[in-house]
Amino acid sequence: MNMPKNPSSESLVFAVDLGGTHLRAALVDDAGRILNQLKQETPKGDSALCIVNALVKAAQQWESDKLPVVAASIMVPGAVDCKKAVVLQAPNLPSLVNFELKAELERRLGWPVFLENDANAAAVGEMWMGAARGCCDVISVTLGTGVGGGVILDGKLWRGSHGSAGEIGHTTVDPFSGLKCKCGNTGCLELFASATAIVRMTRENLSLVPESTLKSEELTAAKVYEAGRNGDELALAVFRRFGLYLGIGLANLINLIDPQIIVISGGAVNGWDLFAPEMYRQVEERAFRTTAQQVKIARAECGDNAGLLGAARLARTGLTGFS
């Protein structure tokens, strides 16, 4: 069941952002418009069929009165074998691992089904409709609960030889920090430049800054940001530290891959005004000067829709040519 090479522009893709907590689905047209959208809790349960059923129900409720749907494209937070369209690893969606998702959905929906890692889809979305429009060498860095990454070179996703390229969050930025990451490494970028890291770094230093308005209970990255905006010294120091490590990681990306643009997305990007000055300073000090001056570092523009848009685009184009 292959998709036609050039699907009509008068057609839609059924795009799905299948998160561990929420499932979002949308119909996306050829111009990147999101025509319908729903968000619901991801069905829990031991069987992947609960998820398949929810997707089929969503697809069918929209099918009748719209342009023809030519493909379904699903993004998941985990490692994916895109050729076989099988989820290899997904800590938050264990029932999907090694399940024949493509075959089952194609049988039920009658459309070709594509599968992609969420960070890769977000990178494609930003290249298609967001901050990286017009670029072909793009690195996307998502600062959320963890830190994800997607790499596009020469207009095509670079997934790596074994499907695990772009793990920017698990490059080492402080090898002797003693801080252990859940990936097994110590000193990963994710330990310093994620929403989780903001909370941890704040909590660890509360006693050092007794005048801080922040309290140990119910700390969130958003509260730390608000405190920082109000001049709280502890919060400001935490975001500077966040920017410092992010800058080290980005400088490594620049010296190693030399992209046109690095697009920063995810919930923690809301703290941009507090972490960006130190981030830029590190990049300037650490990356090759003439290259760093040409590589753009920009905030994402598609928000939560980057992945949905990217998934739709991937189903519609030959962007997957590397794999």
Place this chain on the structure above:
Amino acid sequence: MNMPKNPSSESLVFAVDLGGTHLRAALVDDAGRILNQLKQETPKGDSALCIVNALVKAAQQWESDKLPVVAASIMVPGAVDCKKAVVLQAPNLPSLVNFELKAELERRLGWPVFLENDANAAAVGEMWMGAARGCCDVISVTLGTGVGGGVILDGKLWRGSHGSAGEIGHTTVDPFSGLKCKCGNTGCLELFASATAIVRMTRENLSLVPESTLKSEELTAAKVYEAGRNGDELALAVFRRFGLYLGIGLANLINLIDPQIIVISGGAVNGWDLFAPEMYRQVEERAFRTTAQQVKIARAECGDNAGLLGAARLARTGLTGFS
């Protein structure tokens, strides 16, 4: 003056390794055999014409009694604009910077002329005739006076958006070491995993290990290696440290790019038996386990000829397709 798409296999490429100290030239056939070879000092002087004259003389002395030469391919230790075939930056060959090397050589030799960075050429050489035969996603890491890198993805050189990808030696592996690199950054891999680093790390620690046979005078990486082979504790500690930082850098490469193979070359690779155990240990601890188990880390096989072979291959094929 374009080269025919499929030059006859009964033809030769005039390949040149244009180093700051020595110039090596060779005739290379389509099977990767080096038919003639010469090595001489690189002409010094303010004018690039001294170098051009030496290359023309070398080319002409071989021209008469061989198969037809179809191209000249020059590798230089510096940043190159491959499209224009102009050297952008080369600290050890300042007269070549912005000189019309391609135009001048084509006029004098009558062959199309190609230009490439030395680390990139070495990566291609190892893919063609060395440790990475049969692979298409290759990272080459050269441990010499400094640390260089070349990246091949999907069979093509990835030079980056601004021609400076693959600068593995200038990725940060110890940001707070306080050690300043000549590139401007602190804590670069090159400061810990090069021949220069072996000498520095030994010298810095001589007083801590008074029983070491090594003396401050005339220290070289080769002498430290010999001492290590004879059980000298200081030398062994230096090579372990070398391996530790190299392993951190390679783990970052694996998590970010996920190649099939990493090929390690350069003079300092002679210390392999002393640094490799710690290098492998770091990769195992730091890179994603399932990926790291599949990425091969191998010693280069082409020795000093990797660059010459790669230059010849690049002139003959479409490997430059990315740029």
